[in-house]
Amino acid sequence: MKLLCDLSLSELCDFLKRYNQPAFRAKQIFSHIVAGRELDEMSNIPKDLIKRLKDDDVRALGLKVEESFTSAIDGTVKYLYTLTDGNIIEGVLMRYKYGNTLCVSTQVGCAMGCRFCASTLGGLVRNLTAGEILSQVIVANALNTGKDRRGVTNVVLMGSGEPLDNYDNVTKFLNLLSLEEGLNISRRNVSLSTCGLCEKIRRLADEGYTPVLTVSLHAPFDDMRKRIMPVANRYTVSEVIAAAKYYFEKTGRRVIFEYSMIESENDDEKSAEELCRLLKGFSCHVNLIHLNYVKERGLKGADNSAIDKFRKILDNNGISCTVRRSMGSDIEGACGQLRRSYIENKRNK
Ligand code: SF4
Structure with a gap:
């Protein structure tokens, strides 16, 4: 199957030459894709061209919205998308x-x-293409654009998957996202979250990509981090922080460290003090996160008083820090939870 959303406008022009189509046709089709329309919905495109494209197994978008859930608490919307091969993402x-x-x-x-994290419970199924990542933005943007609605203004690569483990598709997506003739979302409004793949962090900076880098640290000690994140067997805490400093020096963009507060694991004073020691003098920011309960993992979030104590230690040491409120907790807001319960429910039917 060929996805047109994987292509920039000039690539689409080249592709349509195989169908003897002029450049203006590519422009028309490209703007339909950006508006979230599938081939059958492109009313000003000749029917015989649409038929030939469909006969050749060409699709405009990489997914469709299967279901959506809106939080009654804060208006957060969770989308379940079906990919063209039937896989589900959220x-x-x-x-x-x-x-x-x-x-x-x-x-x-x-x-x-x-x-x-619930996203990793079944392991990696496959990488998404650049167009499949872009389609998530296109479709959500189309659903949220209109009178008094602003569409998608910011994008965070923080859902299922490790973005830097899918480096080529993710960087192509970053290029497509900011195209003036496309969604035109400013590079300044994009954040990328990684569990800390050090070589790829450096490569991103070397190749001139500048999303806000968010590094999931979650522990200041190697042993503790290994218990929480297997990737810590590949990179030490100090290697991760060194890569983050390199990114900051190269791009000038302040790095954010994510720290999920887990009861009786990483929420003690000693951990807070070590975190301060590691980050002293580095112009970065720490997000302390209320862990959403993931039933398959049995990990409990730290209570408010432990989080408050932890935050005060960071404050007193001059480390910029906020406690992140949890959004959409009534609609399985944690990464991977909704997809899992949807797949399980289908299986049990
Ligand atoms: S937190 Fe991110 S990197 Fe870690 S398992 Fe979940 S999706 Fe993967």
């Missing part, structure tokens, strides 16, 4: 005063095995 649209942020998935499943 995404979340969070509404803030400054705009709408869409969290996208970059892989079906994930190979990284973080203990607090």
Whole structure:
């Protein structure tokens, strides 16, 4: 199957030459794709061309929305998308005063095995193509654009999958996302979250990509981090921080460290003090996260008083820090939870 959303406008022009189509046709089709339309919905495109494309197994978009769930608490929307091969992925649209942020998935499943995460429970199924990642934004944007609605203004690569484990497709997606003739989402409004693949962090900076880099640290000690994240067997905490510093020096963009607060694991004073020691003098930011309960993992989030104590230690040491509120907790907001319960429900039917 060929997905047109995998192509830039000039690539689409080249592709349509096989069908003897002029450049203006490519422009028409490209704008339909950006508006979230499948081939059958492109009303000003000749029917015989649509038929030939469909006969050749060409599709415009890489997915469709299977179901969506809106939080009664904060208006967060969770989308379940079906890919063209039947795989399911999920995404979340969070509404803030400054705009709408869409969290996208970059892989079906994930190979990284973080203990607090539901996305990795079935391992990695496959990488998403650039167009499949882009389609999540296109479709959510189309559903949220209109009178008094602003569409998608910010994108975070923080859903299922490790973005830097799918490097080529993810960087192509970053290029497509910011195309002026496409969705035109500013590079400044994109964040990429990684569990800390050090060589890829450096490569991203070397190749001139500048998303806000969010590094899932979750522990200041190697032994502790190994218990929470298997990737810690490949990279030490100090290697991860060194790669983050390199990224900051090369791109000038402040790095964010994510720290999920897990009861009786990483929420003690000693951990807070070690984190301060590691980050002293580095112009970065720490997000302390209320862990969403993942039933398959049995990990409990730290309580508010432990989080507050931890935050005060960081504050007192001059480490910029916020406690991240959990959004959409009534609609299985944690990464991978909704997809899993959807697949399980289907299986049990
Ligand atoms: S937290 Fe991210 S990197 Fe870790 S297993 Fe989940 S999806 Fe993969």
